[in-house]
Amino acid sequence: MSISKNPEGEVASATDVRRNVSETILISIVIAVGVNLLTSADISTYRGAFLVIFSVSAIVYGIFVIAKRAVPRVNKIYKILGTLIISDKTDKIVIIPRYRFTSDLADSMEGLFLENGAYKALWNRSEIIDVNTYETQAEFNSLPARNKFIIEAIEYYALSSLSSHLSGYFESTTAKQSISSEKIVNLSRSDIPTVLLTNRFLELFTRPMEEREAFQERNTENKVMVQITKVSHGTEDGTIVSARSSDGAIFEHFELILPKNTFITRNLNNSIDIKNKKFLINIRSVFEGWHTVTGGHFDKLYLGEDFREIKCYQCSLEISVKFPFFTLMRSSGWEYLYWIESWIKKVDDDVNFQKFQERIGWEQSLTNVIVTKNLNILRKKAEEKLAGAIDAPPQDD
Incomplete structure (x- = not known):
């Protein structure tokens, strides 16, 4: 028999499932009753008008409850x-x-x-x-x-x-x-609000290369430059989307689509x-x-x-x-x-x-390190014990 590592979690999960099923059945009944009353009501009579109001309210209530349950599942932090x-x-x-x-x-x-x-x-x-x-x-x-x-x-x-x-x-x-x-x-950079450019990294790295000393030709002669150009429909369109110099200068073509x-x-x-x-x-x-x-x-x-x-x-x-x-x-x-x-x-x-x-499997790697270390310690002790037995003087009969 296996024992759950988190029995409280299993019980809570089962309780949630049961509650959700019960609510779903209840909501389905409410909506079904509302639809049935709505289709059979005679609005020409006072009783029929009342049934229309009641049935519409039941349907709206059912939809509201469903929405209330759905929204927290997609609205997350x-x-x-x-x-x-x-x-x-x-x-x-x-x-x-x-x-x-x-x-x-x-x-x-x-x-x-x-x-x-x-x-x-x-x-x-x-x-x-x-x-x-x-x-x-x-x-x-x-x-x-x-x-x-x-x-x-x-x-x-x-x-x-x-x-x-x-x-x-x-x-x-x-x-x-x-x-x-x-x-x-x-x-692009020119379209985004200036408040975003209060971020010093964004402001510098997205500034055009021609406006930056680090990317001027006289400063790049002895540097390795890596550039990535934009590809559209399988061909390069010449737009540099990223550039790096060997000394660490960065350019990024910033855009939000x-x-x-x-x-x-x-x-x-x-x-x-x-x-x-x-x-x-x-x-x-x-x-x-x-x-x-x-x-x-x-x-x-x-x-x-x-x-x-x-x-x-x-x-x-x-x-x-x-x-x-x-x-x-x-x-x-x-x-x-x-x-x-x-x-x-x-x-x-x-x-x-x-x-x-x-x-990266860190816990497994750490376990391997610990086991290997202990094996080496045991091996060393065994070798020392064996060496001691060999070096020991013979016992007299």
């Missing part, structure tokens, strides 16, 4: 927890191999500081402190420079990821067959709203300076770092998704919204540190 490690020796973000989130943030920091020495000086003079929250712009502005740089770097990761994901989604062959170009809009009549705003708590009459997405990058742990010996065995020379911090991306009731009732137009779920999944794959450790 995703809190994706990540981990950030900063070296005390270098004052830089430690890149965790195969954990893309840290490499993206480290590259962004390096690219920003390369082109603006004043920002690097701010980072060097500042310290990370733990804060409870920053719900207003004034509270955000009062944060230490390091906290703000990290918050902006996380936000830039989210926006850059969204930009590339939207382009890939709406410009795919499958999407082009079902999506009308008249129902989407392409927002969104359903028409979508607006982007920044809120007082420094989060970003992407709003359309069909949906509302809120993106908030969170870094409060709280320390975290990475698990047994992760720093030593996987990173080759001394835990006394690094600091581990928790960070997160909070993504809220809301759909108005009328959107849920629509049977068409969902092809303009499927990108939301796939983008959140991509962010979760990149940022979620627990998922990352599961993906």
Whole structure:
């Protein structure tokens, strides 16, 4: 017989299922009665008029209850927890191999500081402190420079990821067959609200290369430049969508391809709203300076770092998704919204540190290390015991 690891969870789940089934049966009966009365009522009589009102009320009530149960399932807040490690020796973000989130943030920091020495000086003079929250712009502005740089770097990761994901989604062959170009809009750097450009990473990296000293020809002669150009219908159209120099300078062609009549705003708590009459997405990058742990010996065995020379911090991306009731009732137009779920999944794959450790099989690897270590200890003891027995003087008869 097997015993459930979480019996309370199983009981709660069974109770929820039973309650949902009971509610579904009850709602079905109410709607069926309402429809039956509505079709048989004679509105020419007082009694018939009363039955019409009663039946319509029953049908509306049933639909309302169904909607009330459906909305919380699709309207969600995703809190994706990540981990950030900063070296005390270098004052830089430690890149965790195969954990893309840290490499993206480290590259962004390096690219920003390369082109603006004043920002690097701010980072060097500042310290990370733990804060409870920053719900207003004034509270955000009062944060230490390091906290703000990290918050902006996380936000830039989210926006850059969204930009590339939207382009890939709406410009795919499958999407082009079902999506009308008249129902989407392409927002470039010049179209996005200036409040987004308060993000120093976004403002610098999306600025045209001809306006930046790091990408002038006289400064690139001895550098290796990697450029990615846009491909449309199988051919390159010449637009440079990304460029990197060997010393760390970054250029990103920023665009957001969104359903028409979508607006982007920044809120007082420094989060970003992407709003359309069909949906509302809120993106908030969170870094409060709280320390975290990475698990047994992760720093030593996987990173080759001394835990006394690094600091581990928790960070997160909070993504809220809301759909108005009328959107849920629509049977068409969902092809303009499927990108939301796939983008959140991509962010979760990149940022979620627990998922990352599961993906690389860290617990299994740690178990193998422990077993191997103990086997070596036992082997060494056995060898020492055998050597002692060989070296021991012979016993007299």
